[in-house]
Amino acid sequence: MMQGSISNRIRTLRFMNGEMSQAELGQRIGLTRQTIAAIEAGKYSPSLEAAFRIAQVFNVPLGEVFQWDVKATPLKAS
């Protein structure tokens, strides 16, 4: 299986949108401030729907908010 992790640019996008607070972002997409903080810190992966909502708030494509960082896996010797 391909190994990787999800990273995000929510903190940067909040800053670029007038230093939007976590509470305000959460309110606009129906999540709590704590959940936004957990997503930002990479400790909780949101549902696809919530991810699209976040992208919609910042008016950017989903790929600009969340990125899939592939980890290099060593090749098995045959």
Add this chain to the structure above:
Amino acid sequence: MSYREKIAWLSLIAMAVAYGPYFMFVARGPGPWEPLPHLHPLGLFALVSIVRMLILGAGYLYLRLGSPREERPPLDERDRAIEHRSLSAAYYVLIAGMILVGCLMPFSSTGWTIVNAAIFWIVAAEVVHYGVVVASYRVQASS
């Protein structure tokens, strides 16, 4: 700490304060001074239940009055995911306990021993439920 995590802590504390002494008391078995063997444990269990309800009631009131409305938002998808995970874990504990109590204990024990074992596993399942809730919020807390 979020409002829901505080509620989970409160439930754990109420459980520990009420049922901890109860199980320590019943573990020593019935004393020779008890002429009505069913009355004593029944009364004790009623007392423990009342104590737990009082702690929960006072705690809920304190937390509600101490938290403004915006700190008590409705459940979101992360809260629901945590609730789902914690209930799943508690379910397995409860099922394991009930198999032990309902299928194995009747061959070796009787009466209040079985009743208390059933109460123990219900309490254990509740502890796992709230324990997983607290642990999940702690792990996902950003700072």
